Amino acid sequence: MFKKFSPSTDIATHTPLKQSVQRNLRADILSQWKIEPETLEAVWPKKEGLVHVKCREHISIYTVNSEPLFFQHFDGPYYPTLRFLHKYPYILPKVQVDRGAIRFLLAGAHMMCPGFTSAGGRLPPPEEAVPAERLVAIHAEGKEHAVGVGITKLSTEDMKKINKGVGVETACYLGDDLWALTTL
Amino acid sequence: MHYICLMIFEAFRDLCVRCSMDRYRCWCWCRPRFRIVAGFTQCADVDSGVGIVCSFPLEYCEFGSSLTRCKEWLKEENQELYDKYYSEEALTSKIGTLSLEAQAKLEKETAKKEAKAEAKADAALKKKLASQVTIRRIERTKRKHVTAIHGLEAFSIDLKKAAKQLAGRFATGASVTKNAQGLDEIVVQGDVSDEILEILEKGEGVLKGVPIANVEVVEDKKKKASD
Numbered sequence: 548m549f550k551k552f553s554p555s556t557d558i559a560t561h562t563p564l565k566q567s568v569q570r571n572l573r574a575d576i577l578s579q580w581k582i583e584p585e586t587l588e589a590v591w592p593k594k595e596g597l598v599h600v601k602c603r604e605h606i607s608i609y610t611v612n613s614e615p616l617f618f619q620h621f622d623g624p625y626y627p628t629l630r631f632l633h634k635y636p637y638i639l640p641k642v643q644v645d646r647g648a649i650r651f652l653l654a655g656a657h658m659m660c661p662g663f664t665s666a667g668g669r670l671p672p673p674e675e676a677v678p679a680e681r682l683v684a685i686h687a688e689g690k691e692h693a694v695g696v697g698i699t700k701l702s703t704e705d706m707k708k709i710n711k712g713v714g715v716e717t718a719c720y721l722g723d724d725l726w727a728l729t730t731l
Numbered sequence: 732m733h734y735i736c737l738m739i740f741e742a743f744r745d746l747c748v749r750c751s752m753d754r755y756r757c758w759c760w761c762r763p764r765f766r767i768v769a770g771f772t773q774c775a776d777v778d779s780g781v782g783i784v785c786s787f788p789l790e791y792c793e794f795g796s797s798l799t800r801c802k803e804w805l806k807e808e809n810q811e812l813y814d815k816y817y818s819e820e821a822l823t824s825k826i827g828t829l830s831l832e833a834q835a836k837l838e839k840e841t842a843k844k845e846a847k848a849e850a851k852a853d854a855a856l857k858k859k860l861a862s863q864v865t866i867r868r869i870e871r872t873k874r875k876h877v878t879a880i881h882g883l884e885a886f887s888i889d890l891k892k893a894a895k896q897l898a899g900r901f902a903t904g905a906s907v908t909k910n911a912q913g914l915d916e917i918v919v920q921g922d923v924s925d926e927i928l929e930i931l932e933k934g935e936g937v938l939k940g941v942p943i944a945n946v947e948v949v950e951d952k953k954k955k956a957s958d
Contacts, residue, residue: 653794692788
């Protein structure tokens with residue numbers, strides 16, 4: 548999504564959001580992420596207005612104090628930016644890829660199932676299985692911090708069973724153009 | 732060790748003990764060397780002006796395109812962290828489940844990537860040195876002129892800021908406009924080409940880093956109606 552993204556050409560408008568819209572958005576985020584209202588409040592205080600940055604291809608980035616916090620594609624789920632995820636790593640369920648997959652992930656590839664099921668990879672245990680079309684944080688073998696944010700294409704149980712094809716679609720990753728943007 | 736932020740966060744409240752700010756706003760003594768961006772140290776020398784090395788979290792430098800420089804930088808900055816990521820045992824342990832040949836391949840790939848990045852940087856530098864800045868005096872009506880400056884963006888000058896500075900300096904209008912070729916240029920009202928040349932030479936404000944040999948002053952005369 549952000550492999551090629553340059554603020555000067557890809558951003559259409561900056562608009563501050565209406566309070567009522569912000570309220571809904573806050574509720575949506577609280578239901579989509581595993582985040583306490585207090586933490587969200589600390590990152591995005593009620594007094595600081597959220598700015599909606601519209602970009603090409605129906606991407607909207609939301610910023611607080613011109614720092615991007617999360618983004619959305621069409622009206623899909625709200626992805627936290629990687630920098631935000633690093634600060635609060637517990638807000639999304641984690642999946643882990645093996646070491647061999649890291650360099651492909653850093654080139655922006657979607658993550659294939661075998662990367663999760665091999666020795667270096669890790670998927671959540673059956674009792675915490677993640678269904679399809681959910682946000683996950685992509686971690687890497689032997690690394691402390693997440694490398695990417697993605698959305699599951701299969702449920703984690705299916706990934707273990709089928710073990711073929713795309714398991715997690717990468718939305719943003721370390722070193723993409725969104726990572727390079729600290730302020731908008 | 733003292734330049735790594737020793738913030739101890741109270742559980743859940745995430746406040747720095749020293750300045751009682753949360754992780755975001757903790758800019759206390761940790762600031763000069765490492766910027767605590769996300770609760771971890773990042774491969775970026777923010778304040779010293781050396782420029783960002785690769786901006787990845789330290790543990791991911793090995794996948795970046797400037798590993799050698801990252802390593803050198805970290806060794807100089809902080810021996811302890813360097814040992815953590817690049818000492819012998821760290822290297823053997825991080826190979827983990829990857830087979831030896833795969834690891835060798837990865838290393839080769841990294842070296843290749845690095846060489847490529849270097850070549851790219853070289854080419855960019857060459858291009859920068861070769862690019863021209865033109866200051867053009869355009870005649871308007873009678874004795875009125877505007878001055879258009881083209882090509883500043885190649886020297887990573889923010890055109891908007893530069894225009895603002897020039898506007899303030901000459902107390903005239905200055906704006907960033909697209910010229911006939913669709914390229915951005917700064918248009919300043921009035922004939923100020925000599926002064927602009929001087930400013931570029933001195934490197935005032937944001938107009939820094941333009942080699943004076945690359946600057947060219949041209950004059951656009953309006954055709955006379957009788958021609």
